Amino acid sequence: MFEHLLPPLNDHxxxxxxxxxxxxxxxxxxxxxxxxxxxxxxYFSRNSRLFEVSWWNMFLATIAIFVAIIFGQVEAGLALGYDAVAPVLHLHTIIGWSLSGIIAAITGWRYVIRLRDREIIPLSYLGVGMVLSILVFFQVYLGDKLVWVYGLHTVPVVEAVKGGIL
Incomplete structure (x- = not known):
């Protein structure tokens, strides 16, 4: 009904x-x-100015992850998927949405820490930061796999799916 209002899709x-x-x-x-x-x-150098840098990076990351998810959902919906890619794409999607909540929660915690004392940060926060970093690295691995192994939105894969080869 409204298809004529949407822009045409390119070779990706x-x-x-x-x-x-x-x-x-x-x-x-x-x-x-x-x-x-x-x-x-x-933490180890006792340079509290770095805590301020950290705070602003987490604050902006919290906003940016929602923008990334919006485009990720649109692009996942437009991806010409095939059976082999589905489990990785679903896991990447679930972890991406989870990361948005996790990052928002950690940023909220970081804000409370910042309000109480800008000069110190608890060791427990660093532990959670380490777990978050590991989760981010795993998510990067899944995203790389979607592009470099399964070729989502690459011209040869798009042509293969449209041609019925995949």
């Missing part, structure tokens, strides 16, 4: 030139990992 099966999700999500990855690094260095 997208309405825009290339995938946007990886661009935005790389900012989230960098900000979360850099925040953890700043917290660790700040």
């Amino acid at each position: 099966n997208l309405p825009y030139p290339d995938t946007i999700h990886p661009i935005v999500v790389h900012f989230v990855i960098a900000m979360v990992l850099f925040a953890f690094l700043c917290d660790v260095i700040g």
